[in-house]
Amino acid sequence: MANHDTPGPSRMPELAVEDEGFEYNLRPETLNEFIGQEKAKEQLRIHIEAAKRRGDALEHVLLVSPPGLGKTTLAKIIANEIKSDFKQAIGPIMEKLDLVSTLSNLTKGDVLFIDEIHRMKGYVQESLYPAMEDYQLDLAIGQGPASDVVQLSIAHFTLVGATTREGLLAGPFRDRFGIRIHLDYYEPADIQQSIRINSAKLNIEIEEEAEYALARRARGTMRIANKLLANVRDYAEVKGDGTLTLEVAEEALEFFGIDERGLDAQDYAYFRTIIEKFNGRAGLKALAVALSEDERTIAEVYEPYYIKEGLLTLTPGGRVATDAAYEYFDYPIGKQSSLFY
Ligand code: ADP
Numbered sequence: 001m002a003n004h005d006t007p008g009p010s011r012m013p014e015l016a017v018e019d020e021g022f023e024y025n026l027r028p029e030t031l032n033e034f035i036g037q038e039k040a041k042e043q044l045r046i047h048i049e050a051a052k053r054r055g056d057a058l059e060h061v062l063l064v065s066p067p068g069l070g071k072t073t074l075a076k077i078i079a080n081e082i083k084s085d086f087k088q089a090i091g092p093i094m095e096k097l098d099l100v101s102t103l104s105n106l107t108k109g110d111v112l113f114i115d116e117i118h119r120m121k122g123y124v125q126e127s128l129y130p131a132m133e134d135y136q137l138d139l140a141i142g143q144g145p146a147s148d149v150v151q152l153s154i155a156h157f158t159l160v161g162a163t164t165r166e167g168l169l170a171g172p173f174r175d176r177f178g179i180r181i182h183l184d185y186y187e188p189a190d191i192q193q194s195i196r197i198n199s200a201k202l203n204i205e206i207e208e209e210a211e212y213a214l215a216r217r218a219r220g221t222m223r224i225a226n227k228l229l230a231n232v233r234d235y236a237e238v239k240g241d242g243t244l245t246l247e248v249a250e251e252a253l254e255f256f257g258i259d260e261r262g263l264d265a266q267d268y269a270y271f272r273t274i275i276e277k278f279n280g281r282a283g284l285k286a287l288a289v290a291l292s293e294d295e296r297t298i299a300e301v302y303e304p305y306y307i308k309e310g311l312l313t314l315t316p317g318g319r320v321a322t323d324a325a326y327e328y329f330d331y332p333i334g335k336q337s338s339l340f341y
Pocket of ligand 1: 066073223
């Protein structure tokens with residue numbers, strides 16, 4: 001990599017893969033179809049089997065991973081495997097009344113999925129505690145001295161919470177999940193397998209070398225692999241006869257500005273900013289302003305992969321671009337700020 005410029009002409013456009021229909025078709029529906037994450041699957045199989053034998057609802061499950069690794073998919077699989085209904089609530093916008101109506105509409109064994117559970121309001125989280133523990137909801141009736149609290153029984157359900165930031169959950173909340181599962185970034189071989197299966201589902205002809213070329217650039221993330229496949233397929237259809245040979249795949253990846261590590265224009269802008277503007281070290285707020293990007297997106301979507309790749313470290317003094325980042329983006333090493341490093 002011999003320059004500081006973004007690779008290719010532009011950020012990869014968000015194409016059809018964001019479309020719910022496309023994603024839905026590609027979602028594995030059983031634990032056996034869910035690729036990789038062997039430890040997580042084994043853990044779930046054991047708990048599901050034990051709950052079935054006891055005739056109990058499955059314990060509450062907390063799924064933790066960066067975005068796009070399969071938390072929602074796994075939550076739906078859990079409901080399928082225990083033959084229960086899957087219901088979903090949007091955590092961050094939930095108020096206490098929404099929670100009461102959601103919980104009181106559950107039937108025995110239902111799986112209630114709440115994504116981004118760390119973003120639920122604190123007082124709404126707290127009113128979940130008795131529901132998770134004793135299947136009871138405390139409801140305040142009236143106001144002032146005449147007010148009263150009544151307890152409402154709710155069905156034995158399974159809460160499946162998903163979070164990208166386990167550390168932001170209050171301890172007592174986290175402790176109420178009997179099963180906690182971490183999903184790791186996927187190996188290229190797992191992603192290649194998924195690309196092969198999805199190509200077959202979508203009737204895409206693809207060479208094995210092309211599968212691997214895409215898999216290596218998917219940043220260990222299934223959602224990105226699906227998106228790459230959709231984009232590269234479009235390119236192959238318009239520029240060629242639709243067949244994804246290695247040559248066509250590499251040409252398309254270059255066209256979309258994806259480098260050999262799966263980094264794109266946005267990632268290059270991030271490192272150019274932290275290195276050139278901030279001398280290799282910056283706080284999240286400053287970076288967000290400089291990049292005109294949302295702080296949460298930077299911290300939860302982009303940075304976990306940089307950290308995994310050894311390009312970034314988090315220190316008490318801010319985000320620090322590592323020597324490996326200086327080398328990869330072709331800046332002289334040793335020029336970075338040494339404060340706190
Ligand atoms: P998250 O909820 O963690 O953001 P999703 O469950 O929405 O991630 O996964 C994104 C997409 O990646 C899904 O539509 C699914 O097609 C695919 N996917 C995720 N995990 C797997 C897996 N283990 N095997 C196959 N496909 C997967």
